[in-house]
Amino acid sequence: METAELKKIWNILAENKLIDKNLAKxxxxxxxxxxxxxxxxKMIKKAKFDYYIFLFGIILIPLFLLIGLLYIPPPFPNxxxxxxxxxxxxxxxxxxxxxxxxxxxxxxxxxxxxxxDSIQKVxxxxxxxxxxxxxISLLFGYIFLIFALIQFIVRIGGVSHxxxxxxxxxxxxxxxxxxxxxxxxxxxxxxxxxxxIRYSGIIKDINQLLNELNEEE
Numbered sequence: 001m002e003t004a005e006l007k008k009i010w011n012i013l014a015e016n017k018l019i020d021k022n023l024a025k026x027x028x029x030x031x032x033x034x035x036x037x038x039x040x041x042k043m044i045k046k047a048k049f050d051y052y053i054f055l056f057g058i059i060l061i062p063l064f065l066l067i068g069l070l071y072i073p074p075p076f077p078n079x080x081x082x083x084x085x086x087x088x089x090x091x092x093x094x095x096x097x098x099x100x101x102x103x104x105x106x107x108x109x110x111x112x113x114x115x116x117d118s119i120q121k122v123x124x125x126x127x128x129x130x131x132x133x134x135x136i137s138l139l140f141g142y143i144f145l146i147f148a149l150i151q152f153i154v155r156i157g158g159v160s161h162x163x164x165x166x167x168x169x170x171x172x173x174x175x176x177x178x179x180x181x182x183x184x185x186x187x188x189x190x191x192x193x194x195x196x197i198r199y200s201g202i203i204k205d206i207n208q209l210l211n212e213l214n215e216e217e
Contacts, residue, residue: 039205040106040122046202047103054099057092061085080151084144091140095133102129116210123206130195137191142184149180 065085105125156173183190 039119039202039209042202042205043122043126044103044106046198047099047106050099051096051103054092054096058089058096061089061092080147084147084151087140087144087147091136094136094140098129098132098136119206119209123210126199126202126206130199134188134191134195138188141187141191145180145184145187149177149184152177152180 065082068081102125106122152173
């Protein structure tokens, strides 16, 4: 049953003097508090999931390099590929540390305050975390993409050697370079979409809960 429906039931009981008004309000606040605790618990679980995703990424990058060394003939992997994958590895390491810190803050910082203060802090913390995630993803993404684009341009001897001819030697590099440029343009949008998919539900729950708490004051 939705919180709004439960509140309505308690209010009707209070209005019809079937239950004390203060008791009704107390029960409503207990319902909201449980919902708030559920939101914090959900965020802790999401932070734990992020932790495992970034840890998996940290493990995966060296495995890619090892597979490249063992099974891919020269000139790959080369110094450029090492640098590119190192950028990705640094991103995963940074975000792993951030996810650990995020989970610790959620577990320890919101235990001794009112439910409203706790949820407001959670809301502020989430906004800051998502802002940092966006900026770091943007920075590391652009470093990787710009580096990859430069490598393709250098490999074919400059922009003047781009070719769209099906018989041209640089057809693959040309299309791949264009794909990188397009990806650079839409990269901020992709990060926002990914973040919205993962966090829109929690953000909606927090805003709804804060509205309910304000109504009870």
